[in-house]
Amino acid sequence: MVKQFFIEEVAKIQMGNSMMNDTSFAREGTPFITEKTLMKLIIEDDFSQVPRVDHTMDSLTMSQVPAKSILLNKINLKESSIYQCKKAVCIGQDIIAIIPNESIIVSDYLLHFLKWYQVNNNVCNVYHIMIELPPIDIQLHIAQLLNAIQYLLVNKDSLVTAIEGLPQYFNDISKQVKQHSNDIHYGFEQLQRQYIGMLHIFFNGDFLNDPFSVK
Structure with missing residues (x-):
């Protein structure tokens, strides 16, 4: 049975709010994603050069999101770049994370849907996008x-x-x-x-x- 949902009904949409200075970065810790690093990840998919923040810092302050979150740099999907995290990351204020509820929607399924929707639809505000979901x-x-x-x-x-x-x-x-x-x-x-x-x-x-x- 196929059901229709708004994206925000089956996934949490989290806006980044972290602003880090050089003293916040560490050799070990959680990768910190900005629009600039997002572009590099899309091209190279390499976390080795991504800045990291100390994982002992408050996770809410760091805007931490889990693995398999889908990152965008624009709320308008038509203008955005799309990347799926392979690990937990912190997101900067220029990044939006879509965190699927995987009891309802498979992250990989949502990723492919967003790539299709981006090309084939005009109304692309992520809050207004509807998706039809078959069983898991x-x-x-x-x-x-x-x-x-x-x-x-x-x-x-x-x-x-x-x-x-x-x-x-x-x-x-x-x-x-x-x-x-x-x-x-x-x-x-x-x-x-x-x-x-x-x-x-x-x-x-x-x-x-x-x-x-x-x-």
Whole structure:
């Protein structure tokens, strides 16, 4: 059974209010996310260079949010960047966190929905967004499928680089390897289009409202 909710009914929307100075940072502690560090995480997904604050500080003062929170830098989803935390972080005043109630909505499912909604809708204030939710097991199934595609897309550069490096070991098949490399580039382009198409299939309403598709 599919039910419709506003995002704030199934997730807490928390505004960052932390303003840290240099004396607040520590070598060990909780990563502190600002708009600048959010942009770096989206590109590099590397926490090693992210500033940290002492975890003994008051968590409310630090605006701490749990792992799997979804971070935005604008309340208007249309203009925002989207990132899902892999660990607990503190958020600065220029960051908004969406913290899913995972007894109702799977964080990964919400992440893919937001990516689809951002491209396909005009009204994008996160407080006004409505989402149709199937049972948790269906959400998990959809999220796992989309995650598998996203994993390949995120890691395509390293996979292609590995293929392109093969000719140095097999000089006599360099032409074949080059052709395989070209095929892989084309395959990833097709996979990106397939991901976008699957987002539309799952979230445009037709799939979830088809009684036979969610059995």
